[in-house]
Amino acid sequence: MTTAPLPANEADRLAALRALALLDTPGEERFDRITRAAAAALDAPMSVVSLVDDQRQWFKSSVGVELCETSRDVAFCAHAIAGDHLLVVEDAAADPRFADNPLVTGPPHIRFYAGEPVRTPEGLAMGTLCVFDTVPRTLSERQALVLQTLARWAEEELVAADMRVLTRQVELLRQRNQLILDSVAHGICGVDAEGRIGFANPAAGRITGYTLGELFGQQFHSLLHHSHPDGTPYAWADCPNYLTLQDGRGRSVEREHLWCENGQPVIIDWRSEAMVDDDGVIGAVITFSDISDRVALETMKDEFVSVVSHELRTPLTSIRGSLGLLAGGVYGPVSEEAQHMLSIAVESTDRLVRLINDILDLERLQSGRLELDVRTRPVLELFDAAVAAVGPKAEEVGITIEVSDTVGSVKADPDRLVQVLVNLLANAVKFSDAGSTVRLSARPDPDTGATLLEVADQGRGIPADRLAGIFERFVQADASDRRERGGSGLGLTISRSIMEAHGGSLSARSEPGLGSVFTASIPATEDTGPGSGPGSGTPDAEVLVVEDDGGLAEVIQAAIQARGITVAAVSSEPAAAEWLGRGLPRLLLLDLGLPGDDGFGVLDRLRSAPGGGGVPVLVYSVRDLDGAERRRLRGAGAEFLSKATTEVAVVAERIEQLLHNRTGA
Amino acid sequence: MPRHLLLVEDEDAIREVAVVALERVGGWRVTAAADGQLALGMARTDPPDAILLDVMMPGLDGPATLAALRREAVLAGVPVIFLTAKVQATERERLMGLGAAGVIAKPFDPMELSREITNLLGFGP
Numbered sequence: 001m002t003t004a005p006l007p008a009n010e011a012d013r014l015a016a017l018r019a020l021a022l023l024d025t026p027g028e029e030r031f032d033r034i035t036r037a038a039a040a041a042l043d044a045p046m047s048v049v050s051l052v053d054d055q056r057q058w059f060k061s062s063v064g065v066e067l068c069e070t071s072r073d074v075a076f077c078a079h080a081i082a083g084d085h086l087l088v089v090e091d092a093a094a095d096p097r098f099a100d101n102p103l104v105t106g107p108p109h110i111r112f113y114a115g116e117p118v119r120t121p122e123g124l125a126m127g128t129l130c131v132f133d134t135v136p137r138t139l140s141e142r143q144a145l146v147l148q149t150l151a152r153w154a155e156e157e158l159v160a161a162d163m164r165v166l167t168r169q170v171e172l173l174r175q176r177n178q179l180i181l182d183s184v185a186h187g188i189c190g191v192d193a194e195g196r197i198g199f200a201n202p203a204a205g206r207i208t209g210y211t212l213g214e215l216f217g218q219q220f221h222s223l224l225h226h227s228h229p230d231g232t233p234y235a236w237a238d239c240p241n242y243l244t245l246q247d248g249r250g251r252s253v254e255r256e257h258l259w260c261e262n263g264q265p266v267i268i269d270w271r272s273e274a275m276v277d278d279d280g281v282i283g284a285v286i287t288f289s290d291i292s293d294r295v296a297l298e299t300m301k302d303e304f305v306s307v308v309s310h311e312l313r314t315p316l317t318s319i320r321g322s323l324g325l326l327a328g329g330v331y332g333p334v335s336e337e338a339q340h341m342l343s344i345a346v347e348s349t350d351r352l353v354r355l356i357n358d359i360l361d362l363e364r365l366q367s368g369r370l371e372l373d374v375r376t377r378p379v380l381e382l383f384d385a386a387v388a389a390v391g392p393k394a395e396e397v398g399i400t401i402e403v404s405d406t407v408g409s410v411k412a413d414p415d416r417l418v419q420v421l422v423n424l425l426a427n428a429v430k431f432s433d434a435g436s437t438v439r440l441s442a443r444p445d446p447d448t449g450a451t452l453l454e455v456a457d458q459g460r461g462i463p464a465d466r467l468a469g470i471f472e473r474f475v476q477a478d479a480s481d482r483r484e485r486g487g488s489g490l491g492l493t494i495s496r497s498i499m500e501a502h503g504g505s506l507s508a509r510s511e512p513g514l515g516s517v518f519t520a521s522i523p524a525t526e527d528t529g530p531g532s533g534p535g536s537g538t539p540d541a542e543v544l545v546v547e548d549d550g551g552l553a554e555v556i557q558a559a560i561q562a563r564g565i566t567v568a569a570v571s572s573e574p575a576a577a578e579w580l581g582r583g584l585p586r587l588l589l590l591d592l593g594l595p596g597d598d599g600f601g602v603l604d605r606l607r608s609a610p611g612g613g614g615v616p617v618l619v620y621s622v623r624d625l626d627g628a629e630r631r632r633l634r635g636a637g638a639e640f641l642s643k644a645t646t647e648v649a650v651v652a653e654r655i656e657q658l659l660h661n662r663t664g665a
Numbered sequence: 666m667p668r669h670l671l672l673v674e675d676e677d678a679i680r681e682v683a684v685v686a687l688e689r690v691g692g693w694r695v696t697a698a699a700d701g702q703l704a705l706g707m708a709r710t711d712p713p714d715a716i717l718l719d720v721m722m723p724g725l726d727g728p729a730t731l732a733a734l735r736r737e738a739v740l741a742g743v744p745v746i747f748l749t750a751k752v753q754a755t756e757r758e759r760l761m762g763l764g765a766a767g768v769i770a771k772p773f774d775p776m777e778l779s780r781e782i783t784n785l786l787g788f789g790p
Contacts, residue, residue, distance in 0.1 A: 306751075310721070313750035313771050314676055320772035321682030328776040330689055353772055357752060364753075371755070415754075 002097045004078035013081075013124045014054055020126065020158060021165045023051060023058055031061035034129065034154050039063045041146045042139075044131035046108060049118070049154055050077040051127035060127075065108060074101050076132070080115035081125035086144055089113040091136035112137040114144070116151035121159060129154045185289065187268075190275075192283045193245055195219050195236070207268070207290050209261035220286060229257045229265065241272040241286060248274040248281045255295070258288065267292045302367055309360045313353070320349045351488075358490040362473070365497035372413040372501060376542055376586070378566065379405045379442045379453075382414055386421035387440070390429060398434035401425065407442040409566075410451050411525050412502055420495040420506070421453065424518045427491065428457035431516070449524035450504065454517055461512035470508065471496050495520070541568035543655060544585035546576045546602055547620075548594050552648075556589065556620075559652035565659060576602045580609055587658055589651070590638070592621040603636050616658045620651055667790040670782070671713035672697040673704040673730065674748065675722040682775055683717070691779025693790040701725025705733055708740050715786055717769075720749040720760065728763055735764075746785055748773075 007013055017023070031049050039047035046064035050057045057075040059068050072078050076098065080087035092098040092111050103110050115130030129151040139147075181188060187204035189197050200215040208215070208224055215223070221236050228234050236242050240251040250273040257265040270288035274281050325331065327342040334342065364370040383403050394401055410417070421440070428438040436458040445452050462470060469475050474489035496506040503523050510516035542565050547553040553569045560567040568585070570576045573594050580602075588606055592599035599621070606612045617638035625633070625640065633640055641651055670693040674680040680697055687693045696711060698704035702725055708716070716734070720727035727747055734740045744766040749756065752770050760768050767785030769778070783789035 310750045314679070317750070317772040318676070318678035318682060321679065321686065321775045324775040325682065325685055325690070328690065330685060330775075349772070360752075373754075 001074070001100045003073050004075070004082045007082050007125060009124060010054075013126070016120050016122065016124045017051060017053065017126050019165070020051075020161050022060055022158075022161050023053060025060070027061060030157050030160070031154065032063075034150055034157070035061045035063045038129060038131050038147060038150050041150070042114070042131045042143050044112075044133045046110075046133065047129075047131045048077075049127065049129050050075070050115075052077055052081055052125070057127065067108075070103065074103055076101075076103070076110070076113045077115055077128040077130060080128045080130065081117050084117070086114065086116045086148060087128075088139050088144070090138055093136075108132075109134045111135055114139050114147055116148050118151050118154045118158065120155075120162075126158060187286075187288045187290075189215070189220055189286045189288075190283060191220050191241075191245075191286060193281060195221050195241060195245060195284075197223075198283070204288075207260075207266060207288070208258060214261070224258045225256070226259060227257070241284060244272040244274050244284050245281055248276050250274065255291070266290055267295050298367060302363065302369060305360060305363045309356050312356050316349060316353060316356075320346070320353070323349060355488040355490070358488040358494060362490055362494050362497060365494065365501055368501075370501060372416060374411060374413055374502075376409050376411045376566065377414045378409050379407050379451075382410070382418050382421065383440055383442070385414075385418045386425055389418075389422045390425040393426070394429045394438070397429065397432075399429050399432050400437045401429075402437055402439045403441070404439070405442040407444055407451050410442070410453075410522055412522055413498075416498045416501075417453075417520075420498050420520055421455070423491040423495045424455040424520070427518075428455050428459065428516075431459035432457045433459065444524075445521065451522045451524070453520040453522070456515060456517040458515040461514055461516055462508070462510040463512050464510075467508060467510055471506070541566040542586045542659060543567040543589060544576070544579060544587075545569040545589045546571075546573075546594065546599070547589070547591045548572060549591070555648055556651065559648045560655055563652055563656045565656065573599070573601050577605050580605055580612075584609060584612055584615060586615065587655055588615055588617045589655065590617060590619050590621075592619055592625075593623055600632065600636075603633075603638060607636055618651065618654065618658075620646070667692055667694045668714040668788070669694045669696065669711070670790070671695075671704060671708055671716045673699075673701060673716065673722070673727075674719040675699050676719075679719075679771070683778065686773075686775035686778045687717075687782075690776055691782070691790055693779065701727075701730035701733070704730060705737075708734065708743075709737065712739055713743060714788075715766075715782070716743055716745045717782065718745050718747055720747050720751070728760075731763055731765070744786055746782060 035047040035049055039045065047062070048059050048065060049061040050059050052072065052075060054072070056069050056072050057077050059065065062068070076087070076089065079097065089095055089098060090112060092101065092104045092113060098104050098110075101110075110132045112133040112135065113130060114132070115128035117125040117128055119125050129147065131147065181201040184201060185203055187207045188199075188201040189204050190199035191197055196217060196219050197215045200212050202212070205212050205215065210223075221234075221239050221241060225239060225241070226234055240253050243249075244251050250271065252269070252271040254269045255267060256270065258268050259265055267290070268288040269291055270286060272284050272286050275283045275285060323342060323345050326334065327339065327346055361370075380403070383405065387401055387403065391401065425438065425440065432438060438458075439454075439456045441454050441456070443452055443454070444450070471492045473493050492506070499506040499520050499522070504521045506518065506520050508516060508518045543560055545553055545556055545560075545567060547556060547569060548571045550571065553571065557567050557569055568579065570579055584606075588602075590599055590602055594602070599619070603617060606615060606617065617636070619633060619638050619640045620643060621640070622643040624642070630640065639654075641654070670687055672680065672683055672687065672695055674683060674697070677699070680699065684695050684697055688695045696707055696713070698707050700722055704716075718727045718730060722730075725733065727749070731745055734743065734745070745764075746767045746769060747760045747765050748769050748771060749760065750771045757768050767782075769781055769785075773781070779790070
């Protein structure tokens with residue numbers, strides 16, 4: 001007896017067989033009718049649909065055979081699948097391959113066998129459709145044709161079996177996905193390329209108050225996302241979801257409103273992710289989560305902090321007040337020792353007040369609720385303010401402060417930036433020894449164009465393992481500080497938060513024994529980055545006045561400066577052109593009656609500079625304008641004020657108004 | 666005759682300290698009210714030269730009291746300085762926007778209170 005050789009692609013064949021999931025399944029009529037037909041058509045007592053596994057052959061259907069499987073070694077079908085055509089054995093007893101096969105020498109006593117391989121659409125033989133008899137026979141051509149035809153039918157049933165398995169798997173997968181989508185707390189909507197909802201999970205319905213049926217087919221944006229929180233319309237073209245559907249890039253948005261079925265808004269964070277195939281963007285998946293609770297909690301926390309801060313101040317006022325009166329001698333002279341005790345009490349009270357202020361400050365900064373009043377200011381002006389606050393103390397302990405600036409101007413909230421500088425300078429002074437120098441400097445970052453404000457001291461320094469921690473709340477750089485602390489431990493935390501609120505940063509580096517350098521960084525903007533005159537030494541100004549009458553120019557400048565606005569003045573068109581070549585003002589005040597030029601030249605030059613289109617222009621002129629000139633002014637977006645009828649103070653007020661409208665945005 | 670300052674403050678302890686700070690340390694003639702309504706009555710009978718007005722009070726709060734004062738012909742021109750425990754810049758701006766002559770923060774230094782008020786008003790006791 002010869003064992004059949006293994007087919008060439010046995011591994012693939014076995015994998016395909018397993019995928020059919022037919023082995024060891026109950027008998028099915030759709031296969032039984034084939035074996036019956038084969039037995040009848042070929043007039044044979046036995047017919048089988050066999051599947052050849054790695055160790056055995058197993059019969060999916062059989063006629064006239066008791067067995068349901070045999071080992072592969074003795075299987076005629078194993079031989080059949082090794083070839084690629086009908087296997088006919090006319091007399092098994094006379095065939096050396098099968099003569100001593102137990103199925104021949106014993107039951108079912110096979111003498112005649114005809115088996116046609118049954119293959120998958122890929123051509124892998126799963127087994128055979130075969131007939132056998134207990135007497136030697138031949139197979140006519142016609143009978144061979146019938147057997148082969150019936151085998152093709154068996155192959156169709158295999159494909160059907162495959163389809164059923166696939167369908168079952170797909171259904172299971174669908175059920176599992178459905179389970180996931182149903183239990184997810186986020187709302188999930190699938191939209192098409194026009195933003196219409198084709199799918200929504202139960203959470204989407206819950207969050208918005210619509211039934212899933214009400215959501216289907218609706219455009220997500222016009223049903224749920226049509227207005228801003230303040231009630232103004234939210235244009236579809238402005239919606240990030242629209243943009244995602246155009247360019248295929250995912251977008252996340254925080255804190256927008258969805259409008260529910262009952263007309264009330266719900267606050268959400270949401271993300272739109274595009275669905276893309278070979279043809280482009282076919283739709284998007286929008287996921288959103290209801291953050292109303294979190295927002296309410298934050299509001300509560302914010303109000304709580306405000307209220308607590310206020311409540312703490314009330315008894316503190318009484319304490320500070322009564323102590324102050326005692327210490328001030330209002331109730332009679334106080335002994336020296338008693339005076340000392342009272343001073344301790346008053347200073348501690350002041351320290352407590354500062355602590356409350358700092359906590360409130362920090363809470364506002366870190367919850368993003370602090371509004372910055374951003375203006376462009378000369379760096380030296382801010383440095384002067386900071387040094388003025390710290391200077392006396394520095395002098396007292398014998399420390400020198402040196403100042404240098406190569407940036408010119410900076411765009412920031414001036415009070416807050418000075419707060420940071422005072423904090424850094426005060427720390428530097430605190431941790432420096434008498435006779436040393438603290439350096440305050442401003443320079444541009446060569447790589448990013450950001451403005452770097454640095455405070456460098458020659459003090460004892462900060463050990464490397466504590467360096468990162470100094471920005472944490474309530475951490476002092478040195479617990480054994482001899483000098484009066486008086487700090488809340490929040491100074492650096494607040495300073496860092498202020499810098500981060502500006503989109504910048506605060507960092508420190510230090511060498512114990514040599515000193516420390518604290519660097520506050522403000523990112524570059526069009527106003528103050530490279531190209532606006534770093535190193536030029538000329539402070540930038542918010543308003544440029546072009547006026548050839550020197551006396552009037554001075555009056556105008558004074559009036560503008562009185563409102564806390566920086567101003568520069570030039571007296572001719574070439575000077576104005578030179579100024580504009582170095583940078584742009586935030587507003588231009590222009591006299592049309594300039595020598596050698598009608599003033600329109602300056603206007604044109606401003607408008608043609610990059611970014612110059614948006615700068616407000618006030619024309620302050622003594623001569624009346626004709627129709628053509630007025631039209632030209634309107635076309636250039638300039639406002640006209642007559643020197644004859646409008647006082648300088650009114651002009652200054654209008655300038656402040658225009659500038660504030662710009663920052664308010 | 667020292668000038669007359671009307672103090673409006675609902676917290677008893679603070680009112681007591683402030684009166685001493687203004688009278689004994691500052692030298693003003695001081696009358697004091699514990700709420701806005703009383704303050705209006707007192708102001709009508711004995712019009713002050715200036716008013717130091719607490720912001721957070723039950724009933725008529727600081728701003729409401731100010732508004733009521735402005736509606737009275739005799740009192741409308743009396744300068745008002747607010748006293749407040751809320752220190753944010755936005756709050757200060759809001760109060761100044763109501764037409765106050767100044768804003769003083771709590772806690773205050775009782776030995777300096779009168780001087781601060783004098784600076785804001787442009788006149789002293």
